[in-house]
Amino acid sequence: MPQPEKDLTPDASPQQWFGAELRYWRKRRSGLRAAQLGPMVQVSPSVISKIEKGAYRCRRELAMRLDDTLATGGVLSRAWGMVFTDADKLVHDADLCGASPFERRIQTPGGRVLGSRDPSIARFANFVSGRQRHGAAGVRGALPVKSQTSLDVPTAPPDLPNKISLREIEQLRHTADAIHLSDNSHGGGGLVWVMARDAMDWAVRLLSVNCPEHLQSEFLAAVARLGIVVGASHFDAYTHDDARAAFRIASECATAAGDWHLRAKTYSGLARQAIWIGDPDAGLTYAETGLVRSERLTATERAMLHTARARAYGKMNDVAGTLTAVGQADDAFAQSKPAEDPPWMAYYDDSQHAGDTAHALFDLVMQRGQDPGQAQQRFETAVAGHGEAFKRSRAISRTKLASLIMAKGDPVQAISIGHEALDDVGRLTSRRAADDLRELGRLSGRHVESEKALQLRQRIRATLAV
Missing domain, CATH: 1.10.260.40 (lambda repressor-like DNA-binding domains)
Incomplete structure (x- = not known):
């Protein structure tokens, strides 16, 4: 009491x-x-x-x-x-x-010192205060053997090292890759969320450890990369405060490391989260901040940020802004050269680009009565291109495609696509995918005379109840 x-x-x-x-x-x-x-x-x-x-x-x-x-x-x-x-x-x-472990100073490239008076360190300290700081080892110990094998997360040492070495940097990179793969194939909830949370806590604790000058950029970049994938996972699980904290830590570390590619990716994450939770104006600002000094970014990264701008304009019901941003995204993506991209940008392929731009166009179709043809074609490209490794993206695009056709096309076709989407969503722990299913259920409710539409709604309710 x-x-x-x-x-x-x-x-x-x-x-x-x-x-x-x-x-x-x-x-x-x-x-x-x-x-x-x-x-x-x-x-x-x-x-x-x-x-x-x-x-x-x-x-x-x-x-x-x-x-x-x-x-x-x-x-x-x-x-x-x-x-x-x-x-x-x-x-x-x-x-x-x-007293806080983050009052110890961290020397970063270019002579910048992150110390107890630096607001960056305050944010780092805030992120971990009040939590159990298990590190990745705590997650591994809580998982059954089968899960440990499939997630393949390296075990972090129980105590902080005396100084940062290549071992810690490789662990951060390996863990980021593992969370990224698990998040895309399983969703950001459940054990993936636990793993992401504890891995980020461990990474933030590492920021208080002395790092040799020649490893500083690599180390900060590795923390930034982990922060990006953890932020994305928490966003998918709707733990939005943790997602924002992870993205902001990633932004601070990427900036301190002088890594414009990671910096752009953090602003893309912040933009998409803000748009999803109903603040497209903030999302647009984040996306345009990411495009600062865009000549330092690859064409693929510019396309990624322009699609975020398009999605913000779409939520604002700004037809001209959305179509212009989609065009800019398409132009940038047409110049994409995967060999120039960082390895972690490999996810942004034809399917990802098609799905992202389709989401922006979807809002114009639903809110402003625009022609659904372009959005439908792009969703179909996304669904066809996403394999099992990107099951969540496939499920979300397929659900949106079903909703689009349910509202503007043939409900029988939409019901068939909806059942295919449910086959994927039922195996995910994704709050975003679940919300899209609810939208499909509401749209199918317009067809009260259809027994098949009723069956789809019943299956949606049963899936969401699990």
Whole structure:
């Protein structure tokens, strides 16, 4: 039973007044406790209580996250400017809250030092605070032998090494590849989510370890690559706060490593997540940020980011913006040379490009009555090209294709495609695929006279209930 919260004294100091404001906005979210709010804004559970009591100074970035989470309309960010003018200059603030392994300095290429005053390290610390830090070894120990064999994740040592070596870098790369394969073939939930979470916790802990100068770029790039695949996995499982944290860690590490390719990929991930959860404007901003200095990117990477822009415009119901962005994506992809791409971009082939652009066009068909022909053709290309290794992508494209035809074409054909999609979705732990199935179920409900449509809806309900 939670203990009653102690009364605050907002008149005692500006800092305590700020704390009282935070509590007021938290309590407007019925039943939300301080310990619950902490993880939602990537700080340890005790930090919110300490800020409310005036025991810790809040950082500007945290105030902004609190505004977003509590929907204050920017009240706390404005209050921060009045109360904590010099808060960012302090070492002992709410994000770091005392001694932390991340207060050790990390020297990065080009002389940049990530230390206790650097907001990047604060975000890294926030990501792991309050969690059990098992590392990959903890995941391996929890899995049955058969699962361990299929996931093939290297076992991380139980203790931090004295310094970063090629062994840790190879483990990070190997683990990223394993999560990427498992996520695409099984979905981001279940054991894949556990594996991704614990692998990321281990990687973040490694950032506090001394790294020889000649390995710094490789090490930071390996952490960035892992952050990207973990972010994608968490996004698929709808643990969106963890996904954003992983993507942002990846962005910081990619930037520090000077790796423009990984940087572009992190912004692509952030863009797609923002678009999916209903913020296409933020998604568009992320995608266009990824395109900064686009001459440093490969044609395939530019296509990837333009498809994200197209999907953002599609959600905004901006016909001209969507069609222009799809055209730019197509033009870039036509110049694609796989030999120039990083190995981890191999997933972005004809099928991936077709599916991504089809999703953007799908929104125009459904919301603005555009011709469904182009979207249907692209979904068909995606479905035909995705094999078992990309079962989730195939399932999502097939479900969207069924929904498109159900709404704008032959319902009998749509029902047949829907059953094929269910064959794949039933073997996945993907919240995204499940939501697309719900949409197909709603669209099939328009055909109340059809016994086959009813059977499809019944099968969808049964699949989602498992």
